[in-house]
Amino acid sequence: DSGVTQTPKHLITATGQRVTLRCSPRSGDLSVYWYQQSLDQGLQFLIHYYNGEERAKGNILERFSAQQFPDLHSELNLSSLELGDSALYFCASSALDSGNTEAFFGQGTRLTVV
């Protein structure tokens, strides 16, 4: 158990809908990262938050948004969902903002868009 909690574990929704994925980082970790992993594809970095502030953006679509709350949990909002958004969405956390600190991954949320 990495200490990073993601909910829900599975989500099935229809095209055009909006969903929210939740991530609770390890206790004391200030950084939260979101990644997308489509079927048989590699992980794609989406976005990084540190202590409530956005630090870096990767290949995140405009239909997607994220935020980190004062209690440090984070939410990833996916709207106007398309079939191609079906994927595993991972959250990771690390103690600091530095890229040299180890990141711990949650078990992911599997999103299926039908």
Added chain:
Amino acid sequence: KNQVEQSPQSLIILEGKNCTLQCNYTVSPFSNLRWYKQDTGRGPVSLTIMTFSENTKSNGRYTATLDADTKQSSLHITASQLSDSASYICVVINTNAGKSTFGDGTTLTVKP
């Protein structure tokens, strides 16, 4: 465009044998390079983290090497076990942007 390329794409070995996975990258500037192990449908687990100045780092039966001049890294697994069957992912961190670039991974299958 920053890229991380891993080879081979997949590998099958017999239990007890050694193997080496490769990672070539063009990410610049470079902060650190990480190797992760990902079991199917689960989150990646960190194996090693190496900064620019480190040439080698071990974690049990896993040994990672880094040549920052040629921008190459390798992950060597000794005395493989059935539980080593997984995807091994190389990740390079870009210092300036704080972004992570992931390789597509090498899928390792260890057979009895």
